[in-house]
Amino acid sequence: MQSAILAGLLGGVACSLIGVFVVTMNLSFIGVAIAHAAFAGALCGAWLGFSPQAGAFVFSLVAVAVIGPLADRGEFNPDTPIGIIFSLTMGLAFLFMGLLPGPKTEALELLWGSILTVSNFDLVLLVIVAVIVLMLVTLFFKEIQAVIFHREAALAVGIPANLIFYSMLFLTGSVITASLRSIGGLLIFNLILNPAAAAYQLTYSLRIMFILSALFGVLSTWLGLLISYLFNTPSGATIVLVSTVIFIIAAAFSPKRKVKKWKNELG
Amino acid sequence: MITINNAVVSYREDVALRGVSLSVKKGELVGIIGPNGAGKTTILTLVNGLGKLLKGQVQVLGCMLNNGCPSYLRRRIGYVPQIHNIDPRMPVNAREVVMMGRYGRLGLLRRPGILDRQVVESLLSLVGMSHLATRPIGHLSGGEQQRVAIARALAQEPDILLLDEPTTGLDRRARVEIMALVNEIHRSRNLTTLMVTHELKTASAICNRLVLMKEGRIWSQGKPEDVLQEEVLDLLYGDENRVVNYF
Known part of the structure; x- marks a missing residue:
């Protein structure tokens, strides 16, 4: 349980900090595509008998290298090619899952996440990525x-x-890779998006948005873990549901909802 | 200060500039006018190195830019791009936007100091935005956002100022105010200024020279009183001239 709490802290901070970049630059769809590429890569790694993290890392970097320039050109809407890449990675993920011999326990762990059985290697990976993200956001x-x-x-x-x-796109891929086993390939992106989207509702300061997002990220994982422990529910799914509830509350009480009214009053 | 020689720029199959040559002396205020798609903005992006040169040569501040513009040179060129829709929820305020103009000079890993803050405050005051300094940038009107953008470009303490249609989308009063501000800044800071504009009357009053562009070529250039002739504008804009004349 101690490992899970630590993984929740590190994953929550790393995912939600990178989420600020994703939310403010409207990169949600790109982020989802990178997350699914990482998931497909992890399953490819498991199928070929090497580390799922290595597979996830390689696939997410390839996805960034392909999707980044598409989004960059700005001459055409990149939604269609990104959608194709997204569906391709989903197809590959389920292909590798089908090709995996024997019981699909590892594949399902990568799909849903298993923060309660997180290994020391996963924790070390999370520490490294969380420290790098924190350092880069602070320094730059x-x-x-x-x-x-x-x-x-x-x-x-x-x-x-x-x-x-x-760098931020590659970092998104790295954060997804490091958090894949604890949160799960299908759910990881919610933990990137929801805390940052919740923070976006509450502040006009980017600095405060980073801090709030990290707090919401950690709150989501810890509260999710607690609920999962108390009611014996799947941890990854519970964490994501908690982060969604936090977003709904933030959106409901957002001062930015009053912007239109305020602007009208100013004339 | 700026020498463009036989520049050709192409965006995929569209040719934006077809062998354009232009020289700008230190301290000049040059207005670039012409119909949409004439290549006016492309000239500005050539000067600050954001545009990609297919053929020809560009020399700015004594540096050849054929392989792009190094960042140390870009710091000396203030650029005010065309106004765009800013998300009203964007978590950045007016003061922070002006401060961004200092970031290039500061370099990586260095934080703004007292001097930078003083520069930002004086620029906010210059463009009349001190009272709105803490307002989120997306909450400001188009004219106010343009003032902030000009202050950001000036925060670089540039030698060259590039303005891309600084009055587009603004009401008449804001347009007059922005053009007066551009004129005042250019004179008081001894800048070399290139401004793309559709404000023919005001541009003729404040610019030393007007460059008329059409279909990726320089159509004509010279003193405003020489080039802003009815027949020249008729040829430049075609039927549009009847509409343009109202502004």
């Missing part, structure tokens, strides 16, 4: 802020905006 906060606001303007002032953008 001003550059990330500029890229989130307007990438072309960021480039024009001399910020390496493309490097920052692609």
Whole structure:
């Protein structure tokens, strides 16, 4: 249980911090596609007999390398090619699952997540990724802020905006890879999206949004773990449901819902 | 200051610039006018290195830009892109946007200091936005967002200022105010300014030179009083000129 609590803390922080980037830059669909590519890669790794994390990492990086430039061109709507890649990775995931010999326990763990049986290796991986994410967000906060606001303007002032953008996409892939076993391939993206989306409802400060998002991420995993323990429900699914409830509450009480009214009052 | 020689730029099958040559001296305020799709914005992106040159040469501040513009040079070129819809929920306020203009000069891993804050406050005051400094950027009107964008570009302490249709989408009063602000900033800071605009009357009053563009080529250029002739504009804009004349 101690390992699960630690995994919840690390996964919650890493996923929700990277989620701020995904939410503010409207990259939700791209993120889902990367998450499913990682899931397919993990199953490919399991099928070929090497580490699922290695497979997830390679697949997510390939997905970033393909999807990133598509989203980047801006000359056409990238939804269609990203949708094709998304469905391709889903197809590959279920293909590898079908090809896996014997019982599908490992595949199902990767699908639903199993935070209660997280290994020391998974924990070490989570520590590394969480520390890297935290460090990069702290050190390059001003550059990330500029890229989130307007990438072309960021480039024009001399910020390496493309490097920052692609680094964040690769980091998204790495966070998904590290959290895959504890949260699960189908559910991981909710933990990236929901805490950040909830934080987005509550503040106009990017700094506070990062902090709130991390708090909501950890709250989701810990509360999810507690409920899962008390009612004997699947941990990954419970965590995701808790994070969704947090988002609904944040949206219901969001001061940003009053923006229109406030703007009208100002004329 | 800026020398563009026989520049050809293409976006896939569309040719945006067809052998354009243009020189801009230090301290000049050059207005670029012409119908939509003439290649006006592309000229600006060539100068700050965001555009990709297919053929020709571009020299800015003594540096050849044929392989893109290095970031140290971009820091010396303030760029105000066309206004775009900003998400009203965007978690960034006006002061932070102006501060972004300092980030390139600061470089990676360095945080803004007292001097940077002073520069930002004085620029907010210059563009008349001090009272709205903490307002989320997406809550500001188009004219206010444009003022913030100009302040951000000035925060770079640039040698060259590039403005891409700074008055588009604004009401008449805001358009007049923005053009007056551009004029004041250009004169007081001894900048070299390139401005893409559809404001023919105001541009002719404040620009040293007007460059008329059509279909990726420079159609004509010279002093405003020389080039802004009815027959020239008729040829440049065709039927549109009747509409343009109202502005």
